[in-house]
Amino acid sequence: MIRQQLARWETLLAVTLAAVIILGALASPFLLTPGNFSNLTVAVIEVSIMALPMSLVIIAGEIDLSVESMVGLSSSILGFLYAAGVPLWIAILVVLAVGALGGLLNGLLVTRAGLPSLVVTLGTLALYRGLALVVLGPQAISQFPSAFTTFGFGQIPGTPIPWPLVVFVILGIGLGLMLHRTWVGREIYAIGKSPRAAAFSGVRVARVKASLFVLSGVVASLSGVILTARFASARADAGTGMTLTVVTIVLLGGVNIFGGSGSIVGVVLAAATLAVLENALRLTGIPADYQSIVVGLLLIVSVGLPNAAHQVNQAVDRAHTGRPPPTGSIAPG
Amino acid sequence: MTIAGGAAVERPVAQAPRAELREVSKRFGATQALASVSFELLAGEVHALVGENGAGKSTLVKILAGLYPPDSGLVLLDGQPQQIHGAAQARDFGIAVVHQEPSLFPDLSIAENVFLGHQPVGRAGSIDWRGMRRAAQALFDELGVRLDVASPVRGLSMADQQLIEIARALSFDAKVLVLDEPTASLSTHEVDQLFVIARQARAKGVGVLFVNHRLEEVFELSDRVTVLRDGRHVITAPSIGLTPRDLIRHMVGRDVTMFPKVAATPGDVLLEVDGLSRAGEFEDVSFAVRAGEILGFAGLVGAGRTEVARVLFGVERPDRGVVRLGGRPVSFESPAAAIQGGIAYVPEDRHQEGLVLDFSVAENISLPIIARLFPRLFVGRRAEARVAGEFSAELNVRPAGVERIVSGLSGGNQQKVVIAKWLATKPQVLILDEPTRGIDVAAKAEVHRIIGTLAAEGLAIMLISSDLSEVLAMADRIIVMHEGRISAELSSAEATEEKVMVAATGQQAGGA
Numbered sequence: 001m002i003r004q005q006l007a008r009w010e011t012l013l014a015v016t017l018a019a020v021i022i023l024g025a026l027a028s029p030f031l032l033t034p035g036n037f038s039n040l041t042v043a044v045i046e047v048s049i050m051a052l053p054m055s056l057v058i059i060a061g062e063i064d065l066s067v068e069s070m071v072g073l074s075s076s077i078l079g080f081l082y083a084a085g086v087p088l089w090i091a092i093l094v095v096l097a098v099g100a101l102g103g104l105l106n107g108l109l110v111t112r113a114g115l116p117s118l119v120v121t122l123g124t125l126a127l128y129r130g131l132a133l134v135v136l137g138p139q140a141i142s143q144f145p146s147a148f149t150t151f152g153f154g155q156i157p158g159t160p161i162p163w164p165l166v167v168f169v170i171l172g173i174g175l176g177l178m179l180h181r182t183w184v185g186r187e188i189y190a191i192g193k194s195p196r197a198a199a200f201s202g203v204r205v206a207r208v209k210a211s212l213f214v215l216s217g218v219v220a221s222l223s224g225v226i227l228t229a230r231f232a233s234a235r236a237d238a239g240t241g242m243t244l245t246v247v248t249i250v251l252l253g254g255v256n257i258f259g260g261s262g263s264i265v266g267v268v269l270a271a272a273t274l275a276v277l278e279n280a281l282r283l284t285g286i287p288a289d290y291q292s293i294v295v296g297l298l299l300i301v302s303v304g305l306p307n308a309a310h311q312v313n314q315a316v317d318r319a320h321t322g323r324p325p326p327t328g329s330i331a332p333g
Numbered sequence: 334m335t336i337a338g339g340a341a342v343e344r345p346v347a348q349a350p351r352a353e354l355r356e357v358s359k360r361f362g363a364t365q366a367l368a369s370v371s372f373e374l375l376a377g378e379v380h381a382l383v384g385e386n387g388a389g390k391s392t393l394v395k396i397l398a399g400l401y402p403p404d405s406g407l408v409l410l411d412g413q414p415q416q417i418h419g420a421a422q423a424r425d426f427g428i429a430v431v432h433q434e435p436s437l438f439p440d441l442s443i444a445e446n447v448f449l450g451h452q453p454v455g456r457a458g459s460i461d462w463r464g465m466r467r468a469a470q471a472l473f474d475e476l477g478v479r480l481d482v483a484s485p486v487r488g489l490s491m492a493d494q495q496l497i498e499i500a501r502a503l504s505f506d507a508k509v510l511v512l513d514e515p516t517a518s519l520s521t522h523e524v525d526q527l528f529v530i531a532r533q534a535r536a537k538g539v540g541v542l543f544v545n546h547r548l549e550e551v552f553e554l555s556d557r558v559t560v561l562r563d564g565r566h567v568i569t570a571p572s573i574g575l576t577p578r579d580l581i582r583h584m585v586g587r588d589v590t591m592f593p594k595v596a597a598t599p600g601d602v603l604l605e606v607d608g609l610s611r612a613g614e615f616e617d618v619s620f621a622v623r624a625g626e627i628l629g630f631a632g633l634v635g636a637g638r639t640e641v642a643r644v645l646f647g648v649e650r651p652d653r654g655v656v657r658l659g660g661r662p663v664s665f666e667s668p669a670a671a672i673q674g675g676i677a678y679v680p681e682d683r684h685q686e687g688l689v690l691d692f693s694v695a696e697n698i699s700l701p702i703i704a705r706l707f708p709r710l711f712v713g714r715r716a717e718a719r720v721a722g723e724f725s726a727e728l729n730v731r732p733a734g735v736e737r738i739v740s741g742l743s744g745g746n747q748q749k750v751v752i753a754k755w756l757a758t759k760p761q762v763l764i765l766d767e768p769t770r771g772i773d774v775a776a777k778a779e780v781h782r783i784i785g786t787l788a789a790e791g792l793a794i795m796l797i798s799s800d801l802s803e804v805l806a807m808a809d810r811i812i813v814m815h816e817g818r819i820s821a822e823l824s825s826a827e828a829t830e831e832k833v834m835v836a837a838t839g840q841q842a843g844g845a
Contacts, residue, residue, distance in 0.1 A: 178710075181711050181712060182707075182710040182711050182712060183703040183704055183706075183707050183710065183712050184710065186696065186699075186700070186703055186712060187700075187703070189692075190689050190692065190696075190700055193689050193690075193691045193692065194685065194688075194689045194690065194691075196685050196686045197685065197686055197687060197688055197689045198689065198700070199648075199667075199668060200646075200648070200668055200678065200680055200686045200687070201668070201689075201697075201700040201701045201754070202667075202668050202669040202671075202672040202673075202700075202701045203669070203700065204667065204669050260691065261691075
């Protein structure tokens with residue numbers, strides 16, 4: 001029943017995506033040209049990449065608001081180390097390790113100290129941004145080697161496919177398989193639907209949740225690396241405001257904000273919709289300020305609509321199974 | 334005031350029934366929840382409503398409580414046809430419903446909860462706090478309940494909370510009092526207290542509708558019984574002329590044998606507990622369970638039995654004491670470790686702890702063993718369905734089909750899924766915590782048959798139950814707990830209801 005409902009949500013998303021592409025192409029003939037493909041995919045690639053692990057975190061009933069600051073911290077550390085003469089590949093490894101540590105701190109505060117992740121990651125959202133500013137200050141580091149910046153905005157030779165998209169596709173397939181085909185994914189759903197029943201069935205709830213926060217941290221720091229490469233510039237304020245967009249993509253993708261349901265396919269479709277929308281708005285000359293309005297509206301719609309759909313579904317289920325509604329939800333008479 | 338069973342206090346013959354349903358039908362999609370059911374609740378009677386899960390009891394109660402409108406038929410109150418729109422209006426009509434799970438505000442005082450929505454108002458239109466406390470106190474005095482009405486509800490026992498719900502019902506002079514499975518979570522002396530109050534209400538001319546699964550209680554309290562089966566009215570009769578066997582036959586539609594016991598020969602000691610303690614919960618608990626043995630745990634709610642089980646299952650850590658499994662000392666850090674050690678625990682709270690309600694039967698059964706089942710990470714749906722099918726068939730989970738979502742199954746079948754899930758882990762020790770609470774008679778008999786068979790197959794079983802007749806019938810030995818300590822250990826030969834109750838309530842057997 002849940003799977004059917006998700007399937008319906010994903011169908012709706014696919015239709016929306018098609019509509020956005022058609023409308024966008026009508027508004028600007030440039031949208032569907034091969035030369036635009038790179039711009040279209042890359043503009044929101046970092047948030048799209050971070051939306052993938054964020055989906056798992058939210059399905060498991062938690063949230064990680066600190067990702068955008070981890071992007072900044074990664075960019076800072078990368079720039080600082082590179083400017084200090086550390087070989088770039090070592091700097092990148094250090095950055096990924098910092099991402100893992102940051103995620104681990106989030107995870108331990110949530111699972112060991114038993115604090116709500118909303119509060120914990122709100123705290124580390126400020127903490128990691130503060131660290132980023134301490135490491136690099138207000139300066140920007142540039143003059144990265146061209147091999148590195150090519151990774152940010154270059155394409156696979158002979159194709160219009162940009163490198164960051166490759167990262168997104170590989171991560172999407174990997175996490176999709178993990179969530180939907182392995183027992184790890186099964187445990188994630190069990191934790192999100194009923195943490196007590198999961199624990200009483202031998203699921204190591206704390207370990208799974210902490211691992212998801214680590215994953216989220218590592219991927220956020222990877223996104224920081226990509227962002228730095230794409231702008232060929234390392235800055236402490238990189239990624240500011242991204243968390244909102246990441247969460248919007250996840251929820252628009254049909255993931256339940258309260259955990260327990262959602263799919264990677266939905267999240268990928270949502271990311272694609274946002275990418276096309278953003279690109280179409282830009283091509284038609286709508287100022288960037290307005291894009292924030294679009295993201296905000298999408299967030300509300302993506303939370304409101306599945307809720308409404310869920311209620312309709314429940315009403316239909318009740319009609320079929322005779323299960324009573326919650327007290328007072330049906331107006332008598 | 335304490336007439337057991339028998340006829341109620343003088344009943345005016347001409348008076349119209351307090352509540353009456355006339356040929357009421359209610360449909361939910363394809364399910365006919367009630368089919369032309371007629372039913373009368375008289376003033377000054379306790380009327381028991383019994384039937385298996387899904388028989389239509391809750392639908393009937395909800396129609397009476399104004400939560401569902403009937404599709405057809407009439408609802409009459411004191412002889413007048415009425416339409417009840419919602420719980421508030423039901424209350425205005427004098428219908429009070431006490432649900433199985435009390436719905437009180439934990440941070441408000443007892444008095445505030447009792448008078449919520451109709452607080453006594455003082456001169457300036459503000460709440461007359463003193464008057465409210467006095468009125469609440471008078472109400473509880475009348476009920477013979479000792480509670481401080483100024484203290485908050487939080488922390489009170491389930492029994493006290495239900496008494497508050499009843500006091501709340503009586504505070505607005507209810508004409509109809511519906512008790513929806515009120516005793517499911519009460520211990521024996523709390524049930525007695527509830528019965529005294531129900532009889533008081535009856536003596537005042539209230540029509541008491543008593544929905545229950547426990548047949549002994551039905552016979553003890555009610556004047557008349559109505560049986561529903563598959564949404565249809567089967568029989569309404571004075572309870573004095575019925576036997577439990579009759580009642581079960583009416584409910585199930587065939588004969589059912591209760592408590593089928595399989596003879597077992599206990600083997601070696603599998604689980605040994607020595608001096609186990611956890612501050613504030615239980616103290617110096619020692620016992621041993623053999624393979625093939627059913628060790629019963631009796632006691633009042635809160636005696637510490639569940640807490641002992643949770644320590645054995647690795648949910649909590651003990652302060653002191655040793656646990657040996659197959660002779661070796663063990664200490665489990667988590668349920669995952671306990672499961673690997675061969676312990677399985679069917680928890681008291683099926684919905685929160687026993688099952689992932691949104692998961693299918695197969696997904697629930699495979700959850701504890703899924704990592705073992707698929708060491709290569711990827712879940713094979715077919716292999717999973719085969720394993721789940723094997724165990725759900727063994728336990729006769731109905732309807733068959735492991736792809737079904739468990740929230741759609743009846744309580745009894747959900748419980749069978751929980752047990753199936755644990756059997757799939759191939760445990761040595763099975764701890765059952767209130768395994769038949771809230772499930773219907775036929776399913777209960779089936780669960781008992783399963784428990785007996787499992788013991789015969791060599792499992793060591795701990796059976797925690799507040800249902801005395803269940804423990805007496807099933808267990809080879811009985812441990813009785815009182816306020817965190819073992820107060821008696823009885824063999825099945827010497828155990829009687831009285832001896833268990835004496836030990837459970839902490840009284841010393843006179844002189845002996």
